[in-house]
Amino acid sequence: MDHTWLVRETEFRRPALRAQEAVFTIGNGYVSTRGTFEEGLIGDLSATLIHGIFDNAPLVVTELANAPDWLPLAPRIGDEPVQLDVGALLHYERVLYLQNGVLARTFRWRSGTGQTVDIRYERFMSLADKNVLVVRCQITPVDFSGPITLHATLDGNVDNAGLPHWNKVEQGHTDQQTIFLQSATRATGIMLCEAARLQVEGTPEVDYAVYQRENVPTITARFRGEQGQTITAEKVVTLFTSYDAGRNTRTAALAKLAEVTGQGPAYDRLLRASAQAWATYWADSDVEIVGDDEAQVATRYMLFQLLIAAPRDDEYVSIGAKTLSGFGYRGHVFWDTEIFILPFFTFTQPQIARNLLLYRYHTLGGAHRKAQEGGYKGAQYPWESALTGEEVTPRWVPAPAGHPDGQQQVRVWTGDIEIHISSDIAYAVWHYWRGTGDDAVMIQYGAEMILDTAVFWGCRAEWDTRAEHYEFTDVIGPDEYHEHVDNNFFTNYLARWHLQRALDLTEWLRQHAPAKADELTERLGLTPAVCDHWRHIIDRLYIGRAPDGKVFEQFEGYFRRRDVNLATLEPRHCSVQALLGLKATNETQVLKQPDVLMLLSLLPEEFDEATIQANWDYYTPRTDLTYGSSLAPGIQAILATRIGDLDMAYHLYMQAALVDLKDLRLNTEHGIHGATAGAMWQAVVFGFGGLRLTDQGITASPRLPAHWQRLRFKLFERGQPREFVFENPPPS
C-alpha cells in the first residue's frame, strides 16, 4: 500500500486522545463519526454528526445533535472487557486509508488474567450508499482458548457536552441478531432510526441474544475462541432520518439493513462499492506532490476531510466550520464554506459546489428576515447559519477559562455587524460561474442571490454629507480582533465589487434570460433608481489608504492604533487576544487575520505586484499567524508565491496542511479546520500552481517549492477536465 495515502498512528497517547479522535474522523458527506474506539474508553468524546440534524440549545441557539452512537462493538475475553488502558497493550497501530475511507486499528492486548488477543477493527461509512455504516472486528486468541463475548449496541444516551438532544421513540428487535433504535430531537422533532445486525464468522457455534436496556438495545454474541484462530464479527448499521424517509425511518432502516445483509457476510461487498465511489472522487480531486511525502500525506488528508464533509445529494445543507468532526461552532455554517472551501469543489467536483451554493439560495428567506429586522430591504445573510438560514450566532458565549478580561460571558457581536458575509456569498456565486460556466445555475439561482443581497447593500450604505462619500460604519471585518470599526477595507471593497457585479449581471440577464430578468426586476424591485443608486455608491464609497497610496488602511483609524512588535510576546501558546484580552487587543494593530491581504488574494486581477508587496510588508508582521485565525496561512501562502517568497509560502502552506495532523493550534479536538483545508487547496493551485481565472481561460505560472519534484492536479475548466503537471528541474 502506497504510504502517501495513509495516515498512521503507532502509539496510543492519552493526552492526544480527543485531538486524534477528530483527526481520525471518517464520513461520507452525509454523516461522520469521530475516531473514538469501538470498545469505548473512559474520557473519550464520541460523536456521530449528520448534516442538517439540528436541535435547539441554550445560548448557542441551535446545534448539530450528536446522534445515537452506532459504533460500539465491544469484546469481553472471558469476563474481562477489552479496554486499552486496562490490562497490557503490547502493540498498537491505527491507520486511516485515505484512498478508500477505511479506518483500521490493530492491537495486541493482554487481559488482567493473562489472556492475550490480537484485535483488528475496521470501519467505514459507505460512499456508495450513504445510509450504510459498517464496523468489523477480528479477534485472534494468541495464547488461550476460551469464551469470548461481543456486545454490539445502539446507544441513545448521548449528548452534546452534557445536553441530551434525543428522546427515545421506540427500541426493538426483529430477531436475535437485529436491533433498532428510533429517536427524535427534542425541540425540532427530527426523527432518526438506526438498525444494526451482528454476524460472527469463523467459529462453529455462536449464541446470539438481544438485551433491551432502556434506550440502548444490544446484541450479544457468545462463542468460544480457539488459540490462533481468527473470528470475524461484522456489525452493519443503517441510519435514516426523517429528511431521508419522512415518518418511515424505521421501515427504511430495517429494509435497507435486510437488503445489504441478506446475502451473507457484507463487509467486503459493501467496501468494494464504497471504494469504487472513492476512486471516482479521487480521480478528479487528488493533488499529487512528488518529492515531499509529508506535504503529500497532509495535503491528501485535508482533501479527504473536505470530501467526507461535503453533502453529495442534498442542496439544503452545507458544511459547518468544523465539518462534521467535532462540536466546535456547533455545526454552524460561516463564510468559511463559500470563500475558503468552495473553490476546491467548484473546480474538482462542481456538482457538490452547486449543492453548497443552493443551500444559500434556499436560505434566502432567513436572509430576508435578517435584513428586515435591521430595517433594510433585500437579503442579508446571517453570520452563522444552520437549518433554515436564520441568524444563529450566539449573542453571548462563556468566556474562556483564564480570560484576561475577567468577564463570565463575552458578548459576541459578529451576528450583529459582521456584514461582509453577504458579499462573500455573492463572490462565491460569481466565482463558481466563472469557473464552471454554469449559466443555468446563474440564471435560476445565482442571479437572485447576487441581486437580492445587492439590494441590501444599497440600503445599508450610509451617506456622509460632510465627507461626501458613502461608508459602512460599525462593522466587524474578517479580522475579529477589531470590533465596531468604520469602513473596513475588506467589507467596503467587496461590497463595491458586489454592486458592480450586480449591475453587470442585470445587463447579462437581459440579454440571456429576459424572462428571468423581468421576474427579478419586478420581484426584487430593481428599478432604474435602485441601479443608479448602486452606481453612485460604487463611485463614492470610501476606501482608506496610507499617504503613500499603496497601503490600504484596514479600517478608518487603524494606522493610529498602537503598534505591537509581536516578537516581544514570544514564546506564547495562545492567541494575542487570549494573552492581552479583547479590549486591549482591539486597541492595537495586531490582526487575527489580515483583511487587506485577504481581499487582494480574492481579486488578484485588480492589484499590481507593487501594491501586493507594500501591503504584504505592512500587514504580515502585524498578523498573529500562529494562534490567530486558521483561515489566514493558506491564503497568505498564495500572496507569498506571488511576491516570490517561496520559503514563506511553503512555511505557510505546511501550517495549513498540518494544522490538524499536528494539532498546531491546540484546538483540533473541537473539530477539523475545514476552511484551512480549503485554503490549503487554493494555496497549492493558485499559489504554487499560479493558476489564474481570466476571461481568456485559466492561465498558470507555477512556482513550486524548491524540493518538490512534481505537482499534479486536475481541474474542470468550464466543464472540461484539464490536468496540470508542474515539475521542478531536477537538481543539477
Added chain:
Amino acid sequence: MDHTWLVRETEFRRPALRAQEAVFTIGNGYVSTRGTFEEGLIGDLSATLIHGIFDNAPLVVTELANAPDWLPLAPRIGDEPVQLDVGALLHYERVLYLQNGVLARTFRWRSGTGQTVDIRYERFMSLADKNVLVVRCQITPVDFSGPITLHATLDGNVDNAGLPHWNKVEQGHTDQQTIFLQSATRATGIMLCEAARLQVEGTPEVDYAVYQRENVPTITARFRGEQGQTITAEKVVTLFTSYDAGRNTRTAALAKLAEVTGQGPAYDRLLRASAQAWATYWADSDVEIVGDDEAQVATRYMLFQLLIAAPRDDEYVSIGAKTLSGFGYRGHVFWDTEIFILPFFTFTQPQIARNLLLYRYHTLGGAHRKAQEGGYKGAQYPWESALTGEEVTPRWVPAPAGHPDGQQQVRVWTGDIEIHISSDIAYAVWHYWRGTGDDAVMIQYGAEMILDTAVFWGCRAEWDTRAEHYEFTDVIGPDEYHEHVDNNFFTNYLARWHLQRALDLTEWLRQHAPAKADELTERLGLTPAVCDHWRHIIDRLYIGRAPDGKVFEQFEGYFRRRDVNLATLEPRHCSVQALLGLKATNETQVLKQPDVLMLLSLLPEEFDEATIQANWDYYTPRTDLTYGSSLAPGIQAILATRIGDLDMAYHLYMQAALVDLKDLRLNTEHGIHGATAGAMWQAVVFGFGGLRLTDQGITASPRLPAHWQRLRFKLFERGQPREFVFENPPPS
C-alpha cells in the same frame, strides 16, 4: 340531499365571521383549513394546519405553524375584485356536506359598476389521497358579457397571530398553469412544498400567466365571460412536508400534481374517490337519531369534526385540544384526546385509536425526561404535548383583557402539577384493550405505557407518617379553578386504579407474553419490592369523603371552602373565574368541572346508584356548567341518564352537541371543541344507549330522550361489528 347531513348558513354575518370559519373547517385527518373565503376578506383569520408541523414560539414554547395558504382563488369582474362586503350581495348560502366533506358556497353578487354574477365555490381535502386539496369556482355572468380574471395563488406570507413561522425556500413554476412554493419552518426546519394547477373550462379561450410575487406565486387566467354561461375553474393543490417526503417535498408535490391533473378536469374524479373514503368511515361511525333533526345534524357535525381531525396513517401525532381548526391551545395535545375523544375511535375506528395511543408510546422519551426533572423514576406524561412529548405547557400566559386579578401575566401551573394525565393515558390504554381485545398492542406498546407511568406514581406517592397514609399533595385536578390542592379525589382515585391495573397487567403478561414480561421487568426495574410498594400505596392511599360516607371530597379541605350560590351570579356571559378572578374563585367551592362526577363516569362499575346520586346532588349545583369547562356537559349527561334525569341529560347533551354550531361558549373562533365532541359521543352511547363494557361483553340499557324515535349506531366489540338500534315506543 338529506338535510340531516347538511350544515347550512344562509346569511353572511360579519360578527360571526371567525366563529363560522372554525365551524366550516374541513380536513382529511392530515390537514385542515378553516372556512375562510377563497376570494379573501379583510378581517378573516385563515389557517391551514397540518398534524405535527410545529415551530418554536415565544411563551407558548411551540405551536402548529399556520401553513402557506393554498386556498386563494379570487375572481375579478372587469377590474373589480369580488368581495362580499363590497358591492351588493344579493343571495348567499354556505353548506357543509357532512357526508362527503365538501364545503360549498353559492352567492349572487353585483359589482360597483352593476355587473351581476352567480358564483359557486366548492372545496374538499381528499380523504382518499391526503396530500391532495381541491377548490373549484363556477362563475356565471347574469346580466353582462365581459372580461373576467381569476387569481390562483399560494401565499407564503402567513403567520400565527402576527408571528411568521415559514421561510421561503424556493418558488417557481413549471408552466403557465402550474406553480409551486417551498417553505421551511424557521426553528424546526420542517420543509413543506405546495404545488398548484389552475384549469378553466367552459370558455373557448383562456389566457394563463404566472406572476411571481415574492413568496406568493400566482397563476392568472383571463377569459371572456358570456351572459348566462357558466365557466368552471379548478385549482388542484398538492402539499407535502418533509415528514411525508424527506427532502424531496418539491419533487413529490409536482409529481403528485401531474398525476392527479394529467387526465383533464380532475374535480369530479378526485371527489368520487374522496366521497368513497368518507362512505366507509360513516358506515362505521355514524350515529342516527330519528325524531330530532337538530340533535341529528349537531351530532353528525361533531363526529365529522372528529373524523377530519384524526390522523389516519401516522402514529407520531395526535389530536390537539382545538383539533386543526384554530389557534387555541396552539395545537398542543391534552388529556382531552385520551379521555374524551379516544372512546369514539376505540369503538368505531380502532385503527385510528391505535395510532393515537401510539403517539403516547412514541413520546415516552419526553415523559421520562419530565419524571427525571422532577426527581422521579419512570414516565410522567407532559400536561401539554406536541412534537416529541416534551412538556410544552407555557409557564406564563397574558392575562385575558379585563381580568379581575389585574395582572399582566398569569402563571400557569398545570405543566408543573396537573399530574393526573399519566393515569388518564393508562386508563385510555386499558379501555382500548378492553374494548378492542387487541392483545398485540397491549403487549408491544400498552403494557410499557401503563407500567412505566406506574413506576412514576410509585415514586410520586408521599407517605404521611402522622396520618399513616399515602397522599399526593400540591396538585391540580381536572377542575382547574382550584390550584395547589392536596389529595384531589380524581387524581388519587385514578392513580390507585392505575397501580392496581399495573399489578394485574404484570400477572397477565407473565402468562401471555413472558418474554415481554422479562424485558419490561428488567428495563423498567419492576422488582418485587416495587410491586409490593404499589400494593402498599393501593391499600393506604387517602380518599376523602364527607361524614355521610357517600359524598367524596373533591380535595382535602374542599368542603370548608366558601359556598357560592351560582344563581346569584346570573345573568353572566363569562366563566365564574373570569368574573371573580383566579384567587377568589380558588377560595370557593365553585367548580370549572366536577372532578368527582368525572371519575364516577370513568369507572361506572365501581360505584352504586346511591353514591352517584349523592355526589350528583352535591356537585352539580356547584359546577359552572355554562362557561366552565366544555368537557363537563357531555360526561355529566352520562351520569344524568344513570340517575334517570333525562331532561337534564338531554339539556347537557345539546350543550355539548351545539357548543360550536351555536358558539355557546363564545370561543369557537379559536377552534372546535374536540373533547366536547368526544364527550357527546360518549353521552349518546354510554348515556342514552346505556352501553357498559363488562367482562361478559357489552351490555345496553337505553334511556332515550322522550322525543327521540330511534337511536342507531355501530360499534366494534373486540373486533366484531355490532349494530345497536334503540326505539322509543310510538306516542300513544
